[in-house]
Amino acid sequence: MTSEIVIKTDKLTKRFGDFVATNAVSFEVYKGEIFGFLGANGAGKTTAMRMLCGLSIPSSGQAKVAGFDVYTQTEEIKRNIGYMSQKFSLYDDLTVRENIRFYGGVYGLERNQLKEKINYLLHHLNLEAVAKTKVKDLPLGWKQKLAFSIAIIHEPKIVFLDEPTGGVDPVTRRQFWEMIYDAAERGTTVFVTTHYMDEAEYCHRVSIMVDGVIKALDTPAGLKKKYAAQSMDEVFLKLARDAKRSE
Amino acid sequence: MKSIVVQNMSKSFDKGNVKALDNVSFEVEQGELFGLIGPDGAGKTTLFRILTTLLIPESGKATVDGLDVVKDFKEIRKRVGYMPGRFSLYQDLTVEENLSFFATIFNTTIEENYELIKDIYIQIEPFKTRRAGKLSGGMKQKLALSCALIHKPSVLFLDEPTTGVDAVSRKEFWEMLKNLKKKGISIIVSTPYMDEASICDRVALMQNGQILDMDTPLSIIRKFERPLWSVRSQSMYKLLTDLRNFEGAETCFAFGDAHHLTTKNNSFDAPSILTFLQKMGHSKIELERVEPTIEDCFMALMKNS
Numbered sequence: 001m002t003s004e005i006v007i008k009t010d011k012l013t014k015r016f017g018d019f020v021a022t023n024a025v026s027f028e029v030y031k032g033e034i035f036g037f038l039g040a041n042g043a044g045k046t047t048a049m050r051m052l053c054g055l056s057i058p059s060s061g062q063a064k065v066a067g068f069d070v071y072t073q074t075e076e077i078k079r080n081i082g083y084m085s086q087k088f089s090l091y092d093d094l095t096v097r098e099n100i101r102f103y104g105g106v107y108g109l110e111r112n113q114l115k116e117k118i119n120y121l122l123h124h125l126n127l128e129a130v131a132k133t134k135v136k137d138l139p140l141g142w143k144q145k146l147a148f149s150i151a152i153i154h155e156p157k158i159v160f161l162d163e164p165t166g167g168v169d170p171v172t173r174r175q176f177w178e179m180i181y182d183a184a185e186r187g188t189t190v191f192v193t194t195h196y197m198d199e200a201e202y203c204h205r206v207s208i209m210v211d212g213v214i215k216a217l218d219t220p221a222g223l224k225k226k227y228a229a230q231s232m233d234e235v236f237l238k239l240a241r242d243a244k245r246s247e
Numbered sequence: 248m249k250s251i252v253v254q255n256m257s258k259s260f261d262k263g264n265v266k267a268l269d270n271v272s273f274e275v276e277q278g279e280l281f282g283l284i285g286p287d288g289a290g291k292t293t294l295f296r297i298l299t300t301l302l303i304p305e306s307g308k309a310t311v312d313g314l315d316v317v318k319d320f321k322e323i324r325k326r327v328g329y330m331p332g333r334f335s336l337y338q339d340l341t342v343e344e345n346l347s348f349f350a351t352i353f354n355t356t357i358e359e360n361y362e363l364i365k366d367i368y369i370q371i372e373p374f375k376t377r378r379a380g381k382l383s384g385g386m387k388q389k390l391a392l393s394c395a396l397i398h399k400p401s402v403l404f405l406d407e408p409t410t411g412v413d414a415v416s417r418k419e420f421w422e423m424l425k426n427l428k429k430k431g432i433s434i435i436v437s438t439p440y441m442d443e444a445s446i447c448d449r450v451a452l453m454q455n456g457q458i459l460d461m462d463t464p465l466s467i468i469r470k471f472e473r474p475l476w477s478v479r480s481q482s483m484y485k486l487l488t489d490l491r492n493f494e495g496a497e498t499c500f501a502f503g504d505a506h507h508l509t510t511k512n513n514s515f516d517a518p519s520i521l522t523f524l525q526k527m528g529h530s531k532i533e534l535e536r537v538e539p540t541i542e543d544c545f546m547a548l549m550k551n552s
Binding site: 039040041042139140141163166167168169170171172174177178181185195196197198201202220221231232233236237240241243 | 285286287288383384385410411412413414415416417418439440441454484487500501502503504542545546549550
């Protein structure tokens with residue numbers, strides 16, 4: 001992790017009519033940081049993430065992602081980030097190889113680059129034997145690992161992971177986090193949401209959103225100290241219990 | 248009489264290519280809170296669909312309330328409550344309309360069984376004229392549970408009710424289940440969250456269509472054979488790889504703010520681990536023997552299966 005800022009928001013706000021989904025949120029995320037973005041259902045996480053991914057224009061406030069403005073440079077943002085969620089990841093009816101080729105193409109990789117990437121990923125993920133298998137026939141854990149690798153196939157500065165490990169078995173869930181660590185060590189910033197509180201411990205810093213605002217932002221150790229809690233689960237419960245709204 | 252008896256149940260899909268259930272057997276006692284714990288693809292939903300008579304098993308037998316899941320399907324449907332994993336109420340009906348619809352098709356009224364759902368329904372009653380599709384996730388869940396209970400079922404099936412739900416709402420939901428249990432309803436609930444196992448009377452740990460182990464949460468934990476250590480140091484990522492290279496290491500997994508190390512046997516004591524870590528250049532080492540959690544047990548069982 002370095003001191004180079006890759007995401008900076010200043011009073012970032014999104015209103016839907018009278019409803020303020022994200023309310024004047026300000027924070028910074030550094031290069032190579034694993035940033036945990038936590039909150040109760042309906043706290044405003046998804047809305048904030050959509051703005052940072054260039055998918056939704058803010059109502060007010062400022063934000064820059066990978067150096068690009070969230071109002072005027074949304075296309076540049078999309079090219080410089082990766083995104084993966086449990087719901088949106090791969091095409092089930094394409095094979096492993098076809099999925100890699102498709103996404104590599106979408107992200108504008110050159111033919112040679114793409115060929116190299118396909119071989120590298122198949123080898124690195126130990127998927128050579130199933131390269132011609134349709135993704136729907138893979139175990140969930142393999143799919144998630146492949147989806148993550150594809151989300152960073154264009155070597156983006158930042159990758160957004162929206163509940164990437166939901167429903168995954170405990171061993172695969174940990175292997176997935178080792179991939180996250182590996183990507184962060186190589187300088188990719190990881191912006192991740194999760195409902196597993198033990199995973200919050202693996203983040204460098206964690207923010208907790210409640211009712212549209214960031215209630216707390218610190219290292220897991222700092223948060224536990226501040227809220228006199230044994231675990232991140234306890235911190236979360238203390239902060240989110242009084243939430244007024246849900247989804 | 249047992250609430251549920253399952254004997255050697257198997258079911259496969261895709262012309263036998265996918266074995267969803269592989270010779271599964273278990274029983275649920277009356278009034279028991281029984282948990283099926285396992286990741287996606289373990290076979291939990293298939294099992295629920297068979298027990299609620301929505302799927303026919305390939306081989307094996309099962310009874311619910313003493314009734315056969317194939318022969319007596321009509322009778323079973325009257326007696327069970329089922330909350331599927333995906334929200335399945337009528338989005339265009341209001342909260343109250345949904346509840347009264349389910350009461351009507353089961354030949355009863357909201358008033359008749361109000362006592363059973365009161366604690367849950369009271370929380371969404373202020374929104375009874377709101378369409379179900381416009382409810383928040385937590386409220387949808389409460390309405391779905393109310394609808395599954397309105398005909399006073401003897402067995403309640405809850406398929407992953409807490410998936411995708413935040414930690415606060417998850418805790419609230421389990422509180423509701425504990426209260427329902429007191430009313431004598433047998434509850435069988437599935438979850439991918441290992442930490443929820445401790446609230447169940449008994450659990451079956453499932454993976455790839457098989458039951459890895461089944462017992463009370465405490466007994467499962469007691470069966471954990473190897474010495475388990477919680478380890479921390481100033482460099483947690485390096486610690487993980489280093490510990491895996493320790494000659495006495497069986498497994499090492501990240502576990503929240505510490506790593507959990509299992510050692511091959513008792514001859515690898517604290518001093519031997521400490522010496523190794525110091526040699527690898529670690530500082531601020533914290534090492535202690537700890538009790539395993541259900542998740543530790545699950546991972547150990549996965550490895551053996």
